[in-house]
Amino acid sequence: MTILYFIDIVGTMVFAISGALAGRDKKLDFFGIAAVGLITAIGGGTMRDILLGSTPVGWMKDLIYLAMIGSGILISLLFGKAVLKLRRTFFMFDTVGIAVFTVLGLQKALTIGVHPVIAIMMGMVSAVFGGVIRDIVCNEIPLIFRKEIYALTCLCGGILYVVLQRMGLEQGWNILTTVLFIASFRILAVKFKWQLPDIS
Numbered sequence: 001m002t003i004l005y006f007i008d009i010v011g012t013m014v015f016a017i018s019g020a021l022a023g024r025d026k027k028l029d030f031f032g033i034a035a036v037g038l039i040t041a042i043g044g045g046t047m048r049d050i051l052l053g054s055t056p057v058g059w060m061k062d063l064i065y066l067a068m069i070g071s072g073i074l075i076s077l078l079f080g081k082a083v084l085k086l087r088r089t090f091f092m093f094d095t096v097g098i099a100v101f102t103v104l105g106l107q108k109a110l111t112i113g114v115h116p117v118i119a120i121m122m123g124m125v126s127a128v129f130g131g132v133i134r135d136i137v138c139n140e141i142p143l144i145f146r147k148e149i150y151a152l153t154c155l156c157g158g159i160l161y162v163v164l165q166r167m168g169l170e171q172g173w174n175i176l177t178t179v180l181f182i183a184s185f186r187i188l189a190v191k192f193k194w195q196l197p198d199i200s
Contacts, residue, residue: 007097008100012097019130024080025138039133043133045101045105095183098182099181101126102127109123128144153189
């Protein structure tokens with residue numbers, strides 16, 4: 001098991017917990033909570049694979065993902081209040097998760113042979129689209145459409161990855177550098193409340 005794969009499946013579970021907790025906040029029934037948890041966890045990767053024409057989509061080829069999603073939903077149902085107390089810890093997992101999902105999505109797109117600009121977009125889709133679907137289903141304005149810097153970190157990280165790849169940096173170091181960049185950017189943006197300008 002590679003470190004990227006480990007972070008990927010843990011990040012999938014964290015996203016499932018995030019979605020399930022959002023469903024709990026909206027007082028949905030069990031099925032509703034489970035559905036929101038599922039789409040949050042797999043939404044980004046599924047949309048990426050469909051757009052790239054890569055089917056069956058990734059989570060259908062590895063049942064570990066469904067097991068992790070189910071575990072995340074059960075944790076949210078059984079220990080929801082305790083999980084909320086660990087919000088800062090889960091923020092860190094979520095932050096590393098979007099960084100890894102960005103790189104994984106970008107790499108998959110580049111492997112298929114699409115233009116680097118499209119690959120960067122696919123990296124962002126992998127990282128944030130599940131959250132977009134979650135927010136829409138829960139009748140919220142998606143986080144990436146608000147002033148908080150979120151998707152921008154993924155786009156900047158994707159650009160960095162492609163630039164470093166063109167410069168000939170070894171792939172392992174490129175992955176590490178990009179993941180650390182995205183995670184650091186996201187943490188600093190939240191800590192110092194960086195926001196995009198309001199043009200309304």
